[in-house]
Amino acid sequence: MTELIEKLEKQSCLTRDEYVALIGGRTPELGELLFEKARCIRRKYYGNDVYIRGLIEFTSYCKNDCLYCGLRRSNRNAERYRLTKDEILSCCKNGYELGFRTFVLQGGEDPYFTCERLVDIIKAIKSEYPDCALTLSVGEKSFEEYKAYYDAGADRYLLRHETADEGHYSLLHPEEMSAENRKRCLRDLKSIGFQVGCGFMVGSPWQTVENLADDMLFIKELQPQMVGIGPFIPQHDTPFGDKKAGTLELTLFMLGLIRLTLPSVLLPATTALGTIDPRGRELGILSGANVVMPNLSPREVRDKYLLYDNKICTGDEAAECRNCMQMRMKSIGYDVVVSRGDHTNTEYRKRNENDLRS
Ligand code: 5AD
Ligand code: FES
Numbered sequence: 107m108t109e110l111i112e113k114l115e116k117q118s119c120l121t122r123d124e125y126v127a128l129i130g131g132r133t134p135e136l137g138e139l140l141f142e143k144a145r146c147i148r149r150k151y152y153g154n155d156v157y158i159r160g161l162i163e164f165t166s167y168c169k170n171d172c173l174y175c176g177l178r179r180s181n182r183n184a185e186r187y188r189l190t191k192d193e194i195l196s197c198c199k200n201g202y203e204l205g206f207r208t209f210v211l212q213g214g215e216d217p218y219f220t221c222e223r224l225v226d227i228i229k230a231i232k233s234e235y236p237d238c239a240l241t242l243s244v245g246e247k248s249f250e251e252y253k254a255y256y257d258a259g260a261d262r263y264l265l266r267h268e269t270a271d272e273g274h275y276s277l278l279h280p281e282e283m284s285a286e287n288r289k290r291c292l293r294d295l296k297s298i299g300f301q302v303g304c305g306f307m308v309g310s311p312w313q314t315v316e317n318l319a320d321d322m323l324f325i326k327e328l329q330p331q332m333v334g335i336g337p338f339i340p341q342h343d344t345p346f347g348d349k350k351a352g353t354l355e356l357t358l359f360m361l362g363l364i365r366l367t368l369p370s371v372l373l374p375a376t377t378a379l380g381t382i383d384p385r386g387r388e389l390g391i392l393s394g395a396n397v398v399m400p401n402l403s404p405r406e407v408r409d410k411y412l413l414y415d416n417k418i419c420t421g422d423e424a425a426e427c428r429n430c431m432q433m434r435m436k437s438i439g440y441d442v443v444v445s446r447g448d449h450t451n452t453e454y455r456k457r458n459e460n461d462l463r464s
Contacts, residue, residue, distance in 0.1 A: 107127070114367065118367055123319075125319035129318050132359050155441055155445075156440045158447075159400075159447075161401050163403045163411040164189040165214055167214050174340075184343070195231065204425055205442075205444040206444075207237065228260050229259060245265065246283075264303040265302075266334055268310075270321045271285070272286070274313065278311070292304055303334055304325065304332075305335045308353075308357040331371065331372055331449040337382050341412065341413065357390075364394070366394075372447070372449055373395045374399055375398055376390070376399070391438060398435070400427035400428055402424045
């Protein structure tokens with residue numbers, strides 16, 4: 107099996123059967139070998155730098171009904187909130203002072219935030235913080251809507267594909283959603299010029315090793331600048347409330363595989379990883395990740411954005427999370443840096459910054 111890791115290191119790709127064999131046949135020893143190679147590759151592109159992104163969870167309303175998610179519309183127990191434009195801008199101000207140079211606006215698919223309202227917010231953030239990157243994570247939209255966000259100044263877009271397999275996708279989502287539309291969105295976003303992030307949950311109900319191999323092939327084909335993965339964690343008010351959570355061990359292994367498959371990718375050690383293990387985020391970095399995303403949302407709303415149970419950091423101020431991350435990274439020999447933290451390749455269209463000023 108070590109030869110598969112060596113092949114992946116050299117060629118940055120395996121066949122479907124080889125990914126299946128490697129994931130299905132993984133052992134702690136293979137993991138160690140994989141993580142060592144993953145750290146070596148990430149060092150080549152990013153040194154010991156860890157990029158930070160300030161996450162602003164600006165609405166907990168969602169018109170979707172994904173079976174795994176605590177914000178699904180059928181969850182009557184979820185408390186709903188939306189931040190105003192001023193509240194969002196004050197999160198950015200706080201974040202800027204703390205050294206964040208990327209803001210991530212993440213929310214449920216909330217019809218209140220029409221294209222017009224979002225464009226207005228994007229323009230306001232980009233005009234106050236022209237030296238910052240703005241990432242959106244607001245779900246499935248039309249080509250035209252994505253284009254309007256991009257033209258307003260948004261730089262990056264996160265939309266996890268959740269699972270590349272159509273059959274598996276339909277077990278996790280209501281009938282009106284499809285893997286096909288999800289992939290259409292990702293391709294539209296890329297063609298518009300966004301730096302794009304896809305991703306999936308590890309250990310979601312009914313996920314097989316073959317599904318994970320297909321996720322790797324999908325990622326290889328899409329060539330996203332970012333990949334977000336984390337363990338599935340049950341939320342007690344959803345239909346998956348009694349399903350088993352994904353494991354730390356498999357999530358770390360997948361992080362290592364992604365680093366070898368897309369060597370220069372921006373790869374976060376996610377909050378979900380920090381939730382299933384107190385040292386999850388540190389171990390994620392040591393497995394090849396190079397990004398962390400502390401929360402910038404106001405403390406009053408933190409405990410209302412509950413995708414899954416036992417989410418960490420719901421009682422902490424942004425400044426506390428910022429310092430906490432700095433210490434955690436330092437403890438394992440890595441440095442949190444103040445920078446936009448762009449992808450090292452420039453495959454995405456480099457924006458003509460003058461376009462935004464006109
Ligand atoms: N466990 C882990 N991750 C989840 N997400 C949603 N619900 C859960 C859960 N129960 C992830 C999805 C989504 C992202 C915003 O959060 O992958 O794309
Ligand atoms: Fe939030 Fe540690 S990152 S308290």
